[in-house]
Amino acid sequence: MAKDLPKGTRLKSMLGIDIVIDKKLGEGGQGYVYKIDYGGQPKALKIYKPGKMKDPKAFYKNLKNNVSKGAPNASFLWPTDMLKWDGHTFGYIMDLRPSEYVELVDFMNAKKQVHFESFKAAVTAALEMTAAFRILHSKGYSYQDLSDGNFFINPQTGKILICDNDNVSEYGQNTGILGTPQYMAPEIVRGEAKPSTYTDRFSLAVVIFILITMTHPLEGKRHLCEILTPKNEQIIYGTDPVFILDPTDRRNAPVAGVHTNIGIVWPELPDYVKNMFIKQFSKEIMMAPQRRATESDWQNMLIQLRSDIVRCGSCRGENFTHNEAKPVCSGCGKPLPIQRYLKLSGVNYKMPIVAGNIVYRSQLGSSNIDVAGDPVFVVRVHPKDPRTLVLQNLSGMELRAIKPDSSRVLLKDKGAISNEAGTVIEAFGGSVTIV
Amino acid sequence: MAITTDKMEGTVKKELHVFYVLDTSGSMSGAPIGALNDAMRSTVEELRKKDGEKADLRIAVLEYNSANRWVTQGNNGVENLQDFFWTDLQATGLTYLGGALKELNTSLSRNEKMKAETGNKVPVVIFMSDGYPNDDWQEGLQVLAENKWYRAAIKIAFALGDQADTEVLAKVVGVTKQGQIVPNYEAVIKTNDLQAFSNMIQVVSVSASLAASSSQMLGTEVGAETIVREAAGEGANTDENGVVIVDATSAGGDIYASDATADDLDGFDVI
Numbered sequence: 277m278a279k280d281l282p283k284g285t286r287l288k289s290m291l292g293i294d295i296v297i298d299k300k301l302g303e304g305g306q307g308y309v310y311k312i313d314y315g316g317q318p319k320a321l322k323i324y325k326p327g328k329m330k331d332p333k334a335f336y337k338n339l340k341n342n343v344s345k346g347a348p349n350a351s352f353l354w355p356t357d358m359l360k361w362d363g364h365t366f367g368y369i370m371d372l373r374p375s376e377y378v379e380l381v382d383f384m385n386a387k388k389q390v391h392f393e394s395f396k397a398a399v400t401a402a403l404e405m406t407a408a409f410r411i412l413h414s415k416g417y418s419y420q421d422l423s424d425g426n427f428f429i430n431p432q433t434g435k436i437l438i439c440d441n442d443n444v445s446e447y448g449q450n451t452g453i454l455g456t457p458q459y460m461a462p463e464i465v466r467g468e469a470k471p472s473t474y475t476d477r478f479s480l481a482v483v484i485f486i487l488i489t490m491t492h493p494l495e496g497k498r499h500l501c502e503i504l505t506p507k508n509e510q511i512i513y514g515t516d517p518v519f520i521l522d523p524t525d526r527r528n529a530p531v532a533g534v535h536t537n538i539g540i541v542w543p544e545l546p547d548y549v550k551n552m553f554i555k556q557f558s559k560e561i562m563m564a565p566q567r568r569a570t571e572s573d574w575q576n577m578l579i580q581l582r583s584d585i586v587r588c589g590s591c592r593g594e595n596f597t598h599n600e601a602k603p604v605c606s607g608c609g610k611p612l613p614i615q616r617y618l619k620l621s622g623v624n625y626k627m628p629i630v631a632g633n634i635v636y637r638s639q640l641g642s643s644n645i646d647v648a649g650d651p652v653f654v655v656r657v658h659p660k661d662p663r664t665l666v667l668q669n670l671s672g673m674e675l676r677a678i679k680p681d682s683s684r685v686l687l688k689d690k691g692a693i694s695n696e697a698g699t700v701i702e703a704f705g706g707s708v709t710i711v
Numbered sequence: 712m713a714i715t716t717d718k719m720e721g722t723v724k725k726e727l728h729v730f731y732v733l734d735t736s737g738s739m740s741g742a743p744i745g746a747l748n749d750a751m752r753s754t755v756e757e758l759r760k761k762d763g764e765k766a767d768l769r770i771a772v773l774e775y776n777s778a779n780r781w782v783t784q785g786n787n788g789v790e791n792l793q794d795f796f797w798t799d800l801q802a803t804g805l806t807y808l809g810g811a812l813k814e815l816n817t818s819l820s821r822n823e824k825m826k827a828e829t830g831n832k833v834p835v836v837i838f839m840s841d842g843y844p845n846d847d848w849q850e851g852l853q854v855l856a857e858n859k860w861y862r863a864a865i866k867i868a869f870a871l872g873d874q875a876d877t878e879v880l881a882k883v884v885g886v887t888k889q890g891q892i893v894p895n896y897e898a899v900i901k902t903n904d905l906q907a908f909s910n911m912i913q914v915v916s917v918s919a920s921l922a923a924s925s926s927q928m929l930g931t932e933v934g935a936e937t938i939v940r941e942a943a944g945e946g947a948n949t950d951e952n953g954v955v956i957v958d959a960t961s962a963g964g965d966i967y968a969s970d971a972t973a974d975d976l977d978g979f980d981v982i
Contacts, residue, residue, distance in 0.1 A: 306926075327944065330928065386721030387763035387793065395716060421926055454927045470929070490719045500830045502821065504725055505863050506933070509923075534829065537719050544714055593713025607713030 281310065281323070289314070289369060290343075290358040295321065307367070314357075314369055322442070323359065323367035330452045336361050338451055339368055339442050348415055349646070351408035353439045368442065377428035377437055380483070384424055384490065393432045395488070395541075395594045396585045396632060400434025402484040403578040407649030408438055409480055410571030413473050414645045416447050420471035422479035423456035424486070447473070455479065457509065458492060462562055465514030474565035481556050484574060488545075491538040493557050496520035496528035519557035521550075544606075546584060546598045552577050575649060576623075579636050583627040589613040599626055615665050616695050621706035629655050629665055629695050629710070640706030652703055656692065666692040667701070667708075677701040726827035727766035727834065728789060729758065729920055730818075730864075732811055734840035736776045739802035743841060743871060746905035750912050752797040757913045758920060762792045765924035766832050770795060771824055775811035777804030787824050808844035812851030812883070819860035834860060835919040837912070838868040838883060843876040848883075856886045863888065865919050867935045870901040870954070871908055877901055877954045884935065896953040898935035900943065907957045914942045 285297040293315040301309045307324040314321075329335050339355060347354030359367035382388040392398040405427065412419060419438075426440040443453045450470045454460065461478035463469040485493045492499075494517050501508055518528035520535070521542060530538050542550070555561060556569050586595050588605035595612060597603050603612045617626035622641040627633055633655045638648040651670045658664040668690065669675055675687045680698030687693050687701060699710045731751070735744065755770065762768045769789045772782040781788040782800065815836070818824045825831055855861050868880035881894035900915070902908050915938060918925075922933045931937060939955050940947070948956040 325944070327946070328941070330930065381764050384722040385763040386724070388721075391716045391719060393716070395714070398716065423926070450929070452929045454929055456926045457924055460927075486722065490722055492722055495723060499723070499725070500828075502825075503831045503833065503860070503863060504923075505833060506923075534723055537722070540714055540718055544712070588713055591713060593715055595713045605713050 280308065287359060290340075290360050293357060293369075295359075295369075297321075311372065312369070318372055320353075320370050320372045321359070321367055322370070324365045326365045332366075333361075335442070335451050336366055338445055338449065339366075341446070342441060342444055343368065345415075348411045348417070349408055351404055351436055351438055352412075352441055353437050354441050370439070370441075373428050373437055373439070374430075376432070377430050377435075379428055380424040380486070383429070383431070384486065390431055392429075392434065394585070394587065395596075396582060396587075397432065397434035398487050399578055399582045399585065401429045401436050402487045403575065403582060403649065404434065404436045405438075405483060405487075406480065406571050406574045406578060408436070409476060410575060410645055410648070412444070413476070413571065417444050418447070418471060418473045418476050419444055419479075420450065420476065421453045421455050422476060422483060423459040424483070425456070458495075458513065459483070460513065461565065462514050462517050463565060465510060469565070472565075474568060477568045477570070478562070478565070480571070480574065481568070484578070485553060485557075489538050489541045491520065491530075491535060491541075493519055493553070494528065496530050496535060498528045500531060500534065517557075517562050518559070519554065519562075521554065522558065523554060525559070544596045546581065546596050549577060549581055549596075572645075572648070575638065579639060580623070580625055583633050586612045586614060586628055586630050597628060603628075616697055617711050618667075619709040619711050621708070626711065629667075631655055631657055631665060634670075635708060637704060640704050640708070643704065653701075653708065655695075658692075658694075664694065666694055667710075668692040671703055675701055675703050721763065723829055724763060724765070724767045725829050725832045726769055727832040727920055728769045728771060728824065729916060730815065730834060730836040731770070731772045732815060732836065732838045733772065733774050733800065734776070734806055734808075734842065735774045735800045735802050735804075736806040736842060737803055738806075738842050738874065741802075742905060744800060744802040746909055747839065748797065748799045750909035753909065754913045754916045755792065755795060755797050757917050759792045761917060761921060765921060767827075767829075768792050768920060771818070773811055773814060773818075774800050775807055775814075776802070777807055779807065779811045779814050781814075781818075787826060788818065789824050805845040806840065806842045807846040808840070808879070808883075809846040809848040809851030812848065812855045816851075816855045816858050816861065819858050819864075825860060831860075833923060834864045835916070836861070836864045836866045836884075837916065837919070838866075838880060839871060839912070840868070840880060841871040841875050843874070844879060848879060852883060852886070852892060856890045856892055862886055862890055865922060865935050865938070866895075866898060867915055867919060867939060868899045869908060869912060870899055871905075872903055875901065877950070877952070881952070881954070894952075895935065896950075897955070898939055899954045900939055900957055901950070901954050902957040904958055911942055911957055915939065918942060 280300050281297045287295040296313040298311040301311050306328050310321045312321045343355045353370045355368035357369040378390050382390045420443045427436050427438040429436050443451050459479045461475035518525050584597050586597050590610040591608040593607035614628040616629045620639040622639045634651045635653040637643045637650045653667050655665050656668050658666050669687050677685050677687050678700045701708045771789045783790040866884035868884045870877045877899050880899050881896045884898045885893045885895035918938050943955045
């Protein structure tokens with residue numbers, strides 16, 4: 277009969293913190309996850325099953341290194357402490373996942389029916405993932421096993437939490453993991469490469485595409501083959517991958533009545549989004565790891581896309597707008613609730629002023645990687661007048677603004693300013709102009 | 712058209728059929744058939760939890776004794792896991808394995824059980840027997856070895872008790888991709904412990920159905936041998952041919968079965 281570490285088992289962590297086992301949360305191929313009391317704090321503990329890894333000592337050393345380096349940013353459920361190697365196995369401690377966070381695989385499972393609250397939330401999740409990977413890579417790490425099962429998403433907000441950070445390795449290192457089928461870069465599937473920053477970027481592109489379209493970019497007509505043998509998988513994901521919407525190679529095109537999601541979303545996407553997917557999943561780029569888009573490229577595209585999504589106030593349908601003169605809902609024909617636009621010093625498009633839109637640091641001009649994805653302003657409903665939208669300062673500092681009558685005002689952190697055309701706000705060496 | 716996220720369905724999934732070929736001959740009477748029924752009920756529950764995640768899982772169960780019968784009565788004898796519940800099997804009669812293999816061959820066809828609109832993932836076939844066949848099983852196996860679905864399938868066998876013929880089972884699961892019959896002892900799990908059997912068939916069923924979709928490690932091939940080895944856990948015994956022997960303590964691949972004593976936890980600084 278299988279036995280687990282019983283409730284109440286007392287352990288001590290590497291950093292000397294007292295641990296008490298509460299209950300088992302889950303079991304995977306690699307190990308077990310328990311809810312624990314960690315010096316008075318509720319935390320999660322993962323313990324590995326012995327004999328599952330090729331080189332446990334190297335894995336242990338890598339994990340220890342990750343613990344001492346600390347989390348790249350708040351999107352990672354990073355190992356913060358460890359259970360020491362006892363000759364058989366070891367473990368690590370991380371934060372618990374809040375219950376409202378759901379794995380991507382559950383969004384993709386028709387039998388679970390998890391939906392994003394909005395496409396804006398879906399794009400937010402893609403954006404958060406991209407920003408997290410950008411920071412991770414900039415610190416010299418690669419993630420190595422991005423798939424639908426190792427990050428969690430809040431369906432309401434699109435906030436993410438990346439787990440399974442035990443395989444994260446420094447440049448040139450590999451813990452023995454190859455990745456997960458459907459998400460591995462073609463060169464790994466072909467057996468020509470090990471996971472790296474470049475292969476991470478392929479997995480990231482697949483995840484971004486799935487988040488937005490709920491469709492795997494390489495699973496069109498060819499994926500409906502009679503039987504998906506390892507040989508067929510080699511072709512579809514490795515030797516001859518073809519994008520489901522490749523405009524010139526139609527061998528893997530979506531099939532009507534089967535690939536319904538892509539038929540709903542793709543026609544709505546703005547051209548700059550379609551073009552980026554078509555380029556990144558072109559045979560040419562898929563087969564050239566060094567030419568794949570960087571996180572920064574994806575971040576710029578996704579920030580623009582996020583701001584272009586406008587929900588109709590009448591039918592509640594979401595529209596992917598693109599600076600039309602008089603935007604109306606493509607569903608019901610009513611005017612969209614865009615009050616004005618924001619001109620941002622770092623980009624060449626205008627952002628509609630609609631509730632929930634966020635101005636990110638990178639939209640104001642060049643910025644450091646760590647802060648490129650930080651919100652500077654959010655558009656919110658006026659606390660006293662629900663018909664009016666205001667711009668709230670999230671920058672963490674006081675900002676200078678010039679009102680249309682040329683008067684100068686100071687906008688406090690967390691303070692808001694009304695959306696009068698002609699107002700200019702200066703932030704981080706750039707500016708936001710209401711037009 | 713303006714769109715809303717509630718119009719989105721899951722991603723397109725292929726079907727993955729898990730076949731069970733179960734010996735319900737007279738020798739299974741009593742505790743063994745009771746344990747089998749209990750194990751299968753739990754296995755169905757475990758598979759249901761994974762249904763739709765990486766594939767739409769389907770289950771097909773063939774029992775054999777002096778005759779053979781598809782227990783699953785759904786569409787083409789294949790059941791959707793969402794609405795399938797296990798009904799107890801009874802033990803009676805002889806062990807006509809050859810007949811079951813021929814029936815399996817007929818079913819493994821695009822016109823019979825492999826009709827999935829979205830196509831199939833590599834099927835999983837799990838055998839269980841406690842004895843030696845009473846008919847010409849070799850003829851049945853020759854026929855089955857010609858079947859392309861069977862050649863491609865992940866095939867694992869359980870030998871229950873000392874009377875179970877591991878050599879026959881190793882040959883049955885030893886059909887290669889090219890159709891040769893090469894005994895595959897490493898895909899056979901032998902146990903005398905009914906609880907261990909129950910644990911193992913659940914673990915093996917789930918890991919076999921997810922094998923092609925899980926995280927992969929360098930130098931580890933996805934296949935029946937790996938699934939059996941990982942389910943049995945590190946240090947599992949084997950017989951002289953390589954058949955994995957599972958006893959009560961090593962069941963279920965759960966390493967804490969034998970380790971969860973104070974002595975072994977010393978390394979964790981138990982206080």
